[in-house]
Amino acid sequence: MGINLDRIGGVYLLPVILALIAFVFIGQFSSWATLTVAGLSMGMMIFLMASGLSLIFGLMDVLNFGHSAFVSFGAFIAATVLAALGAWLAADSALLNMAALFAAIGAATAFGAVAGWAFERVIVKPVYKDHLRQILITMGALIVAEQLILAIWGGVPIQVQRPAILTGSIILGDVSIEIYRVFAFLLGLAVYAALYLVLNRTRLGLLIRAGVENREMVEALGFRIDRLFVGVFMAGSALAAMGGSMWAGYQGLITPAIGGELMILVFIVVIIGGLGSIQGSLLGAILVGLMANYVAFLAPKLSLASNMLLMMAILLWRPWGLKPAVKG
Amino acid sequence: MTAILRLDDVHTDIGQYHVLHGVSFDVPEGGVHVLLGRNGAGKTTTLRTVMGLWRAKKGAIVFRHHDITAMKTPDIARLGIAYVPENMGIFGGLTVEENMRLAAATGTFDKDRLARIFSIFPAMEKFWTNQAYALSGGQKQMLAISRAIIEKRDLILIDEPTKGLAPSIIRNMIDAFREIGKETTILLVEQNFHFAKALGRGVGVIEDGRIVHKGQMADLAADADLQTRLLSLTAEAH
Secondary structure (H helix, E strand, C coil): CCCCHHHHCHHHHHHHHHHHHHHHHHCCHHHHHHHHHHHHHHHHHHHHHHHHHHHHHHHHCCCCCCHHHHHHHHHHHHHHHHHHCHHHHHCCCHHHHHHHHHHHHHHHHHHHHHHHHHHHHHHHHHHCCCHHHHHHHHHHHHHHHHHHHHHHHCCCCEECCCCHHHCCEEEECCEEEEHHHHHHHHHHHHHHHHHHHHHHHCHHHHHHHHHHHCHHHHHHCCCCHHHHHHHHHHHHHHHHHHHHHHHHHHHCEECCCHHHHHHHHHHHHHHHHCCCCHHHHHHHHHHHHHHHHHHHHHCHHHHHHHHHHHHHHHHHHCCCCCCCCCCC | CCEEEEEEEEEEEECCEEEEEEEEEEEECCCEEEEECCCCCCHHHHHHHHCCCCCEEEEEEEECCEECCCCCHHHHHHCCEEEECCCCCCCCCCEHHHHHHHHCCCCCCCHHHHHHHHHHCHHHHHCCCCEHHHCCHHHHHHHHHHHHHCCCCCEEEEECCCCCCCHHHHHHHHHHHHHHCCCCEEEEEECCHHHHHHHCCEEEEEECCEEEEEEEHHHHHHCHHHHHHHHCCCCCCC
């Protein structure tokens, strides 16, 4: 008797299956649990960066290779704010610790939104409907952004402080879980929940979902989709910067190449998740985060290649990704 | 009779192709009016040009007293023109209700209007919470038309609604369009002459991007030679 996978979770089972397979290879529960939590938190941070790119792809059909510039700027702005609020970070007050962290995340996110607006108006708008020029101009913008970061912050890696309250680990038996990773996971989950509610419970979300499917028809119903484009681009850029700010604290050391390095993973997530789908981005990000951590433990040299293989396998199975937005 | 829509010497290019070569016709207010023509004659291009989805490079399009020739599509729609494209333009990932809600100006439904739509298309009530991609072809067409009439519109442009539909569904569509045509002017683009004949008050025939015949549908329906000449209909098709 065949099993209908959709009735027991469908593609959402994949992270569970991956975790079970990894458990067999790792063999030790404490290592497996630590890696799983690390993978989930890494996945959530990549989700922040990828969700905006996926919506921009889906809604606007724009190939934005400059997306990672927002990740980089987010990381460096957060690092700068955290350094300026060093006293708060080290204070023996959870309130001051978290105020410093949220100030850093807030500054990065606000910068991402404003810079996203300028980027869309100046760089992307003139090349709508022209993919080749989109690739060239957004890659050019990425290079300019990296050079700007070099000019402002220099080429020396920058140490990023974490709030005192989020340093250290929780020990559960033999399992050690970094508190910062738990926070990153919870923040990602909260952003996902907020995005889900906006997309599924509001008229704005209805418009975005409809626009992802058929922009022309949304216009024929009387809506100015160009305004929606700008809003989604700003939100996507802000989320990328937020992801970058969280990633800075996660890594502890950042370089101007941070965005470019993460971009490969972000594109893998968007492609395997399915264009224009927030659920797909979340699923893809969790798979990529888990895979990166498990393989980094089992065969460190194959960490990036494993995610490439994951993408190839999923595309062979589902060419449009795991949860693509429905078209037509 | 007052024209609700007037096209005057409209020329449209699609890429390097000159598709409309000076289309001129009036759509009188009220009832169903049909634009007939063979494949590639310019029917769809005419509707898309009216909606601003393709730009007229020359000529004028006037809706009521508004020159809409250079207006943007959303502004044209807001004047009270609804459009049902050939591919129906359904949002498959949205439910039937969400498709309709998007077309409702305030995002809320007029209960009487909704009840009337359900009486015309009972399938819409039955599949209200279903995702639209799962509907059959006929049901998708019903949804596309329901969406166009969820608000009071002055003019509805409908592109080949019978394409790919079973004869029994086409018969239902004829009844539905008669009902809708009582309150709204419909400009219908069709290849199915039987469907057009059952509904049309006025008729225009387009060929190679030009209007080659204008008149009353009753006259065209009664003239088999004219049908053969204009539409290449066989004796059997008459």
